[in-house]
Amino acid sequence: MLRTTLLGAGLAAFLTLPVHAGEAGDALRDNLYAGTFAQGIEQLTPMAEGGDQEARFGLGMLELASGVEHLVQALYRHGLVGPDAGMLGPLVTVPIPPNPSPEKLDYAKVRGILAQLVDDMDAAKTSLAAAGESGDYVVLIDPLRIRFDVDGDGQASDAESMRSIVERQLGIPLTPEPATQPAGSDKNPAQAPEAPDTTLGFDRADALWMAGYSQVLASHGDFLLAHDFSDLVNVAFHRLFPRAGLPMQDYSEGGSIFMEPRTDAAAADAIAAIHTLDWPVIEPDRLKRVLERLKAITAFSRANWAAILAETDDDHEFIPSPRQTATLPGSEVSQEMVDAWLKTLDTADAILDGKLLVPHWRFRQGFDLKAYFETATRTDLVMILTGYGAIPFLKDGPVASAADFAEANRVFGENLIGYAFFFN
Template sequence: MMKHLAALATVLAGTAGVAAGEGGDILISTLQSGDIDAGLESLQPLVGGGDTEASFAAGVLTLVDGIETFAQAMYRHGLTAPNVGMAGALLGVPLTPPVTANPEPQPLDYEGLRAILEELTNAMDNGRDLLAAAGESGDYVVPVDIMTIRLDLDGDGTADDGETVAAILAGQLGVDPSDIFETAPGDRKTQSKGEEAADAGFVIGFDRADAFWLAGYSQVVAAQAEFLLAHDFEDMFDASFHRLFPQAGLPMQDYSRGRSLGLFDPESDSALADAVAFVHTFNFPVVDADRLRGVHARLKAIVAFSRQNWEAILTETDDEHELVPSPTQTSPVPDVAVTQEVVDAWMETLDSVEAILDGELLVPHWRFAQGFDLKAYFETATRTDAVMIFTGYGALPFLKDGPVADAQAFRQGLEVFGDDFPGFALWFN
């Protein structure tokens, strides 16, 4: 993996031959300054005039703004990776110190979290609309060094040197991006870790095809938020979300370390109990059926955007730092060529996924010969009880006779992608 990433960065390190128009220039400068409001304001007249490159820039900034706003909300309320204790460690979950990034988090309640998810969904949809318009036409290429993007994650009004993508990766992954990505020339012995991170380059030449790619990913994010919003998940929030927001005033906050069950130690036993509570409360009544149907529509849109993405990719004649290349373009990962066989396998995979979403191909259930009709679930479910669906009783209303998805339905994809399928799915969207 490290070798592939390094090769990818080497190919993308230069920007010769790639030039952006006015809208692209505004996007690049805004991502590097972090002043998203100013960038969007500058783009408005261009978008209003039908400039598709400006629509692309505005769509990207709208998505970034939505993600940044969500991240600021998480910081404001003290989100941290949960401390899973020894029980989690034995199950393969890494141990994480119970320390929040924000030393003075604000209280969070259930309605507050719903409002945060609502705002995130709206931003993803606004960005989707701009990006879909940007994908309809235009011969633009906007070279963006991903590592130099700045995000004001703590909401202090300034995206400083510690809030570039490179610095964030260095902090979150515990590695220096210069160990993975090709860096600019310089004496590393005289550079700080932040300076080294800032040198790491990862340039993508975003074009019309990538507008559809990003639009699809907007719906990946929005579908997850809307799934929660379609349900009443307050019991889960009250019973277990103190593991995510340990100082935000949730009901079980003061009991993260209780008396021992005698299994491990008091802290680990409490973490195990909270994990059980999480699974037990994954039993949500549907409170907005339209939203649940909307999740289904978003999943369908992801497939449609992927098709549009590939339709645009296959008509390209340039070869400018492609995010997802055609068989005639340079793959960003030299060891992983995107051949026509790969494209055909992905198209077959999309066909199978779409058939599952349409209820024409059923999801297998370990307990039944019949299959689970995913479309019927999204259109008619009044409750989502994960345990009961898995064990069988909760699946009964959605069982149907018909072809059930199996390895044959994804035969070509499995043969071509093999164990690398998850990586290709993330890459291709």
């Protein structure tokens, strides 16, 4: 009797353990580490179509990675750099190496890059959403070993791994150098420190998280594509792509007005860019779709947290539940944080549904964000912010205030934005 009881308890415990990667997970990991995303997609597609949930996850993750790679390759192809503000130097650094021979860029090609991004993200969303519906798979992946063929030469090298990219951005090695011993010391030579384990266990909750982020990227693409923003490209994009043949390329340095030529030209381009933020809506269906995508993001976030809270394992968690161990330093989660985040999603949904209005500094009425996405014929950012452009979207009703975000501010404090990116 005791033996039967112990056997039953052991079987029950075994059934609650995560199921580690099988053939599909191995294929995913191999192709991520080799940077052969297209090959992996071809390999996993028939398995995913056959109903293998782990294969659906692998397919979605590779489609997501492939979409990011397509974007990065396009930015490299046209010579993206950090914008130079003259005496202030580059305003930001970009994780893309300089291209010695960039190709020409124009407004039509910018739209093509964005359209490709939207299509890629939607393909990934479909696979990842399906992978998040069910399944007890856990695929162990070290994100720093993922490689992207940044320069599009058909080879994803060590220099194009996430580890190398992050190290270049941070300016420090991720693996500490061994300590050196003083000359003449009789101590043993220092051993190279062991590289920290950066492996994460990806499961169906993470599939939903990635599906949400696919829509974050797609919403940005659709918002721009909904408008004619050609003037912005023509007057300012040479700051991002200085050798891509854009109209103002040869005038990045002119005469001096206030400071010195490079700085004054950069300031002039910034003013010109602001002046062009009056965009006609040329694809209203895309603008409406942005609203749908934003609502999908909150829905995926809810589904993600429902899946996280239902987990019974504790295996290299990316985003842990309050009962699980955080793998990433500083990523511990409490139930209070989960509750505050879910309440924030309620507020976001109310705003997206037009039930809660966005405050405008100039009016007692609120700005109906839903009406804007569904009916706007142009987006003049300056006029909306200053007042006149907001008038068509003003409405009587409850207006969001600090009280609607008080719980999130209390729990997350100054880290609210960071947690919002992390929690999605």
